[in-house]
Amino acid sequence: MNGEKMLGDNSGIHTIDAHYVRDNLAAVYLIHEGNEAAIVETANLHSLPYVESMLADIGLDENSVKYIFLTHIHLDHAGGAGAYMAKFPHAKLVVHPRGARHMINPAVLEQSVIGVYGEDFVAKMYGKLQPIDQERLLVATDGFEIMLGNRQIICRHTPGHANHHIAIFDTKANAVFTGDVFGVCYPELINTSGERFIFPTTTPVNFDPDLMHQSINLIKNSGVDVFYPTHFGGVTNVVKYAEILHKMVDDFVVIAKACSDLPQTSEEICAKLDDYLWMKAQKFGIILDREQFRQSVGMDNQINAQGLMHWLSYC
Secondary structure, eight states: OEEEEEETTOOOOEEEOOOOEEEEEEEEEEEETTEEEEEEOOOGGGHHHHHHHHHOOOOOOGGGGEEEOOSSOOOHTTTTTHHHHHOTTTTTEEEEEHHHHHHHHHHHHHHHHHHHHOOOHHHHOOOOOOOOOOGEEEOOOOOOEEHHHHHHHEEEOSSSSTOOEEEEETTTEEEEEETOOOOOOOOTTTTTTBBBBOOOOSSOOOOOOOHHHHHHHHHHTOOOEEEETTTSSSSSOOHHHHHHHHHHHHHHHHHHHTTTTTHHHHHHHHHHHHHHHHHHHHHHHHHSHHOOOOOOHHHHHHHHHHHHHHHHHTT
């Protein structure tokens, strides 16, 4: 199997490794209820065969998929949306109101990513982004509800990482799919007790610490048992991790402000984030050495530094 049923035999939630950039970096989630399925996140078009394989493993096919949810439209979450919608003919795409127009016409989104990463990288990683028929979109207002068979799914607006971000609550599993607003929690970042190390993600360009705190609290106070960050896999102890994230968000802000008058601000912030997270990881009892840890989180540090630098420009 290319994924696994997480945290309980009857949860109906399957975690599928998208094999995006590397193993265990980005997940696609499959929710299974009777003969119906919903997908959360789409990574890129190259992840689609792994989803098809999981559907086959549980006895479903492309006609079983009724909904595809995007927590937000950053391309590691939404890059495969057009290809997925073409593959699953009966599916509706559920997306934040601010993201809907970019799914109907992805040209601006595509060009903005090309401007950062280059045309060759985008072509290799995502292919040509495919537009989605407006009639197949469902715009997720705050509190938007959908039934998947007898399973109630509720979308809540959760800004702070992106202003087009939603969290997706599965009331039957008492779980929430948190995208990027409730941190990054890679499976290799564990201590000797098997606990996961977590840290915030402050990707450009919509990081807002006050809104992120509000969204973390919304999830913390929801009473869910499990959160499923896109990066990566189901995690329990929601309240504990919420408090860790609150402290880290504040610390990230302090680090950014301390670098605000320095030349090459992004590089300075990145270096300080590297030191800060390694210090936290050591206290946590991480089983990786520093070089292994840096290999795991180094790209996140660079992107987080860029997001913090952008936030400094308008805070």
